[in-house]
Amino acid sequence: MIDSQGLKDTPLLASHKELGAKLAPFGGWLMPIQYSGIVEEHNWVRKSAGLFDICHMGEFMIQAEPSRGNLGNLLTINLEKMPEGACRYGFMLDEQGGIIDDLLVYRIDNSGWMIVVNAATSEGDFEHFEKHLTGATTLENVSQSLGKLDLQGPLSTDVLENLLGPGIRGLRYYTFSYFNLLGERIIISRTGYTGELGYELYMPNDKIPQLWGKLLNDQRVKPIGLGARDTLRLEMSYSLYGQDIDKDTTPLEAGLGNFIDWNKEFIGKNSLLKQKQSGVFRRMTCFLADSRRSPRHNYRIIYKGQDVGAVTSGSFSPSLGIGIGMGYVKDQIALGEQVVLSGGSISINAKVTSKPFYKNGSAKSGEIK
Amino acid sequence: MNIPENLLYTKDHEWVKIEGDRATIGITDFAQHSLGDITFIDLPKPGAKVEQSKWCATVESVKAASDVYAPLSGEVLEANTELTDHPELINKSAYDTGWFALIKIADLGEKSRLMNSVQYKEYVQGLSK
Numbered sequence: 267m268i269d270s271q272g273l274k275d276t277p278l279l280a281s282h283k284e285l286g287a288k289l290a291p292f293g294g295w296l297m298p299i300q301y302s303g304i305v306e307e308h309n310w311v312r313k314s315a316g317l318f319d320i321c322h323m324g325e326f327m328i329q330a331e332p333s334r335g336n337l338g339n340l341l342t343i344n345l346e347k348m349p350e351g352a353c354r355y356g357f358m359l360d361e362q363g364g365i366i367d368d369l370l371v372y373r374i375d376n377s378g379w380m381i382v383v384n385a386a387t388s389e390g391d392f393e394h395f396e397k398h399l400t401g402a403t404t405l406e407n408v409s410q411s412l413g414k415l416d417l418q419g420p421l422s423t424d425v426l427e428n429l430l431g432p433g434i435r436g437l438r439y440y441t442f443s444y445f446n447l448l449g450e451r452i453i454i455s456r457t458g459y460t461g462e463l464g465y466e467l468y469m470p471n472d473k474i475p476q477l478w479g480k481l482l483n484d485q486r487v488k489p490i491g492l493g494a495r496d497t498l499r500l501e502m503s504y505s506l507y508g509q510d511i512d513k514d515t516t517p518l519e520a521g522l523g524n525f526i527d528w529n530k531e532f533i534g535k536n537s538l539l540k541q542k543q544s545g546v547f548r549r550m551t552c553f554l555a556d557s558r559r560s561p562r563h564n565y566r567i568i569y570k571g572q573d574v575g576a577v578t579s580g581s582f583s584p585s586l587g588i589g590i591g592m593g594y595v596k597d598q599i600a601l602g603e604q605v606v607l608s609g610g611s612i613s614i615n616a617k618v619t620s621k622p623f624y625k626n627g628s629a630k631s632g633e634i635k
Numbered sequence: 636m637n638i639p640e641n642l643l644y645t646k647d648h649e650w651v652k653i654e655g656d657r658a659t660i661g662i663t664d665f666a667q668h669s670l671g672d673i674t675f676i677d678l679p680k681p682g683a684k685v686e687q688s689k690w691c692a693t694v695e696s697v698k699a700a701s702d703v704y705a706p707l708s709g710e711v712l713e714a715n716t717e718l719t720d721h722p723e724l725i726n727k728s729a730y731d732t733g734w735f736a737l738i739k740i741a742d743l744g745e746k747s748r749l750m751n752s753v754q755y756k757e758y759v760q761g762l763s764k
Contacts, residue, residue, distance in 0.1 A: 288671075304697045305672040305723070493671075497697060558675040558722070560695055582674035582697055589675075612693075612700065 324388030335401015359534030
């Protein structure tokens with residue numbers, strides 16, 4: 267549905283209002299920002315299981331033989347190397363190597379793919395596929411009818427086991443499978459954006475309220491808003507599209523070069539190779555404040571008296587109890603070096619640190635290291 | 636919305652409790668609720684002079700930093716340093732353990748620019764319409 271301000275809403279709007287959520291626009295959608303409070307919700311996901319309404323994100327279904335056509339050229343992921351039932355994170359780039367979107371690819375079978383994209387970029391992404399994709403027999407935008415709920419937290423496997431049986435335990439990190447639930451055969455992947463053990467559940471929109479209710483009936487599960495989703499992902503140093511990465515940044519600058527397969531062709535590769543040769547002009551850098559004070563978006567980064575860049579994401583870290591932030595810095599500053607993050611009258615002393623900020627996430631628990 | 640009767644209020648959602656020539660100040664329940672989880676506070680130091688409607692503290696929530704203005708002019712006698720490590724007390728108890736500072740009032744006449752609880756309640760109700 268679309269309201270008078272042109273904002274779209276998810277099938278759960280009535281439920282969010284009932285739960286007392288604070289609602290705000292995000293990516294063209296009216297979304298829940300918080301329920302009980304960002305810090306409490308954040309901590310709940312780190313210790314139990316939190317449920318997120320992620321119906322705003324976009325999903326495309328594509329049928330394309332990996333060896334024919336150019337689907338692989340539109341993405342930095344090597345599709346031919348993906349086993350069926352695998353998920354991969356990667357990028358769609360423009361010719362300059364700028365990031366059109368960051369996305370997840372699901373390999374459903376030999377030639378069937380689901381691509382999951384950001385809400386605000388969804389329409390543009392689809393147009394990009396329509397314009398450039400060749401050799402595909404199907405290209406369908408199912409965002410309108412397919413909803414998504416994320417269940418994240420160390421207890422999320424236990425919660426899903428109650429609904430699905432022990433089969434869910436076999437699902438490994440960054441893989442998915444089909445499960446029967448509420449009369450539907452749905453995709454559930456062991457993926458997420460919080461650093462915790464967790465799942466993303468793809469359910470037709472008309473059954474999303476039923477699934478939401480069923481999961482919230484479990485005492486271990488609480489609803490979590492986009493406010494805590496943001497602090498959880500920032501503690502993991504995950505980039506947020508539109509804020510940390512966009513068309514003016516490349517994966518190399520963002521420190522995400524490991525999500526590029528250089529052994530294949532893709533749009534933007536030549537530009538990235540040039541950047542690789544000449545060295546990146548700026549790189550994403552993580553900062554740990556020396557107090558509870560939060561760096562904020564657009565705070566300047568001062569190193570040895572020089573303005574060397576700006577903070578793209580910053581917040582109070584509920585898990586660490588101090589301010590954290592990240593932003594692009596000219597050249598490279600060594601780990602442990604002191605910087606000042608400054609916005610207006612506020613100056614925060616901080617030091618350069620490695621990612622992620624939060625190192626105790628349960629996302630890969632049970633995996634062979 | 637909790638608005639105690641024995642306090643006076645500003646349009647910027649600070650409260651003040653006057654006892655003789657002393658005043659305890661803080662932010663209202665409405666303010667803490669709008670800010671959400673408060674994660675940091677910068678308090679005035681004892682001995683500092685604060686002026687009515689001028690900066691006296693900064694609070695930060697997960698989402699933003701906000702300035703707090705002094706409801707009355709005076710000299711800071713004591714700051715609630717407990718808040719430095721536990722700013723969440725402001726969310727839990729805005730009028731009690733979440734107090735900001737105790738000041739020695741410079742000019743009690745400034746009281747006339749503050750609202751009583753009935754006026755503040757009407758003011759807040761007007762904002763949410």
